[in-house]
Amino acid sequence: TKSDHIVWDAIEKNKPQVFCDIKNSPHNNTFKKMKAIIACPMAGKKKSLGAIVIGEKSSGEEFYSSDTKFLMAISSQAALAIENAYLHQELEGFFFGTVMAFVKAIESRSHWTSGHSERVTRYAAAIAREMGMDSEFRDRLKICALLHDIGKIATPVELLDKRETLENDELTEIEQHPLTGATILGELKPFKDITNGIRYHHEKWDGNGVHEKLKGEAIPLMARIIAVADAFDAMMSDRPYRKKLPADRATKEIQINSGTQFDPDVVAAFMNVKNTLLS
The missing domain is CATH 3.30.450.40 (GAF domain)
Incomplete structure (x- = not known):
């Protein structure tokens, strides 16, 4: 006994x-x-x-x-x-809980984006796994994907919900969200790869992105993966100014923009897993 x-x-x-x-x-x-x-x-x-x-x-x-x-x-x-x-496990749980609280704060501002971050995270993780990335990279990518739109906390909700075509100045304001997001998380020094993934997820493979005009592999891989996952989910979701696209049309758009907007290797991995993602 x-x-x-x-x-x-x-x-x-x-x-x-x-x-x-x-x-x-x-x-x-x-x-x-x-x-x-x-x-x-x-x-x-x-x-x-x-x-x-x-x-x-x-x-x-x-x-x-x-x-x-x-x-x-x-x-x-x-x-x-x-x-x-035990302490690491508790801190990890607290950190992930904080990340999810941020996600809910972002998505509560507009019902049009509800569930977007979680879907982007699922798509991004599947793409990274198909590309053979290790578990540590995939774990950090998931955090980056969950928080990729955190900068929209500072975007006026009337712009997020606007049904009419955005004016140039309004579009410019919305396009600031990657930089705003990276600034919000900028003090998290051990997570620089994550903040860079957020900062650059709207850069384009051919260097014609909105902000810093990074080109090719100068764009962090996390950002390149999220760019494809983000664009695909955006096209597959209703927005106040348009209806969602059918899956085959959204997939075709990703393929068409391979080598210009998107990294061809990321697109290839996406094409290999898209049927699983849509099932």
Whole structure:
């Protein structure tokens, strides 16, 4: 039972339990095939996280105080590693929750874009997987895709919902959202690849984009992937000024603009996965 088990004894007393002759101890039924044993608690900052148990030495020698001290050092490091892992998991969950809160804030401003970021993320992830990108890149791409339109928080809602053709100055204001988004997230220094993906997702492969006129592979790969995913979903969705396009027409537009607006390799990967995305 819990009360008479050597491991729980070590955890509850928060100190190592050493038995050099286990057969003549209260725990003789627990470790029947062992002669000696040490159970050392893994003490966290607020609670014990478990215990490390080692059996007898292969040489048959008894345990010494140096053995106990060595195991205590290992247990302490193990406890620290586990606590750090828990903390990382909690921070990761908090970060992703914050990202989703941003997404909801963006999409709550206009019902025309509801679900857009999530769909773009799904398309982008599928394209990246088809291109053979590793899991770390895909995870960061997902964050970038979810937040690619965060700059629209600063765009007047009347422009987002306008049914008439946008005036040139209005179009210019909407086109600022990639730069605004990158500025909003600019202080997140470890995520520069993500902010660059947001900043450049409306650049064009041939260098005729709106802002910095980046060309070809000078445009970050995240931005090139999101450009295709974003354009496809935009064409496949109703907007206040037009109805959505049929899937075959939207796909054709992506193909037509391969090599001018879009990276041909990204388009090729998109074409390979489009049927799965639409099913």
